[in-house]
Amino acid sequence: MEQRQLGRTGLRVSRIGLGTLTWGRDVDEHGAAELLKVFWEAGGTLVDTADVYGDGEAEYLLGRLMEGLVPRRDLVISTKAGSVPDPDRRFDCSRGHLLAALDASLARLGTDYVDVWHVHAYDPYTPLEETLQAVDVAIGSGRVRYAGVSNFCGWQLAKAATWQLAAPGARTRLASTQMEYSLLQRGVEREVLPAALDLGIGMLPSSPLGRGVLTGKYRNGTPPDSRGASEHLAPFVEPYLDDAAGRIVDAVTTAADGLAVTPLQVALAWVRDRPGVTAPIVGARTAQQLTAALSVEALSLPDEICRALDDVSAPVHRYPDHDWSTL
Secondary structure, eight states: OOEEEOTTSSOEEESSEEEOTTBTTTBOHHHHHHHHHHHHHTTOOEEEOOTTGGGGHHHHHHHHHHHHTSOGGGOEEEEEEOBOSOTTOSBOOOHHHHHHHHHHHHHHHTOSOEEEEEEOSOOTTSOHHHHHHHHHHHHHTTSEEEEEEESOOHHHHHHHHHHHHTSBTTBOOOOEEEEEOBTTBOGGGTTHHHHHHHHTOEEEEESTTTTTGGGTTTTTSOOTTSGGGSTTTHHHHGGGOSHHHHHHHHHHHHHHHHHTSOHHHHHHHHHHTSTTBOOOEEOOSSHHHHHHHHGGGGOOOOHHHHHHHHHHHOOOOOTTTSOGGGO
16 A cells, blocks of 8 residues: 655655544454454554544554554554543543543553554643643653644644744644545635645545445435444434435446446545545444455546546635635
8 A cells, every 4th residue: 555644744654544433332353353454464554543432442452453463563553632521521632631541542552652643622621732732741751753633623723733833843743633524524625724735734534435425325225234324323424414415425426437436436535635635544344344445545536537526525615715806
């Protein structure tokens, strides 16, 4: 698999990443082992997790698999901290919480460092400089090699990155931002992606297949074994089952038929090759699904297909994103 630089750093990662959101919940240890083995044998290196996935079970499973299945040195492990199970405060990015969460993640993973550590979301109750000081402490201690943020909007990302760049050598440049990005969710193109491109921050798209909808599996209803039929994931899928999404899925299917490939391959190739994107994170549930996703490695979409998909899925971005004089 082709490797790409992560932002403006020296770290190289596979241009498709493996997500572990459902590990320890919908995916057991045997299933996780199959997924990791398929990914590793295909040349994949970037594995993304978080301290809250499966209430910590995802990190625990990944740690066990690195003990006996895949060498730690062959993987680029990305994890996240900051989410908390508190309905009144969904995120705690205080220095105390983040550093304690990092220690707990390392214990579950069975490693003394993570390659990339993401602040899971912006915390309005903690000064941003305190959050970023925790990142610098983690880097300085050797427990983290590179750092990024997740689910930060445009001004939050720009503020965080500029704060870090304000004291070169003393503060750590942000390497990456992880955001939902697909043909069904192009909101990051408004401000986040332009900021990331300008600041040299690599984009790691989550849900690059539109929460599974872009595979076309929901065109004729909800399959009983799909996430859309799952009690805890149905609300996650439901927003992308409207008429507007259906028109985009129809366009992806038409493109796939014309290229003699699958809708999954078209949708994944589109987001993988967008400007600023380093590696989409694919959250496959089975080895068969992951193999299908990894088969996109040989596919590059023709320019005319890309333009057609851009047009049918184009979000409405006017003032102030476009030159005001043209409006």
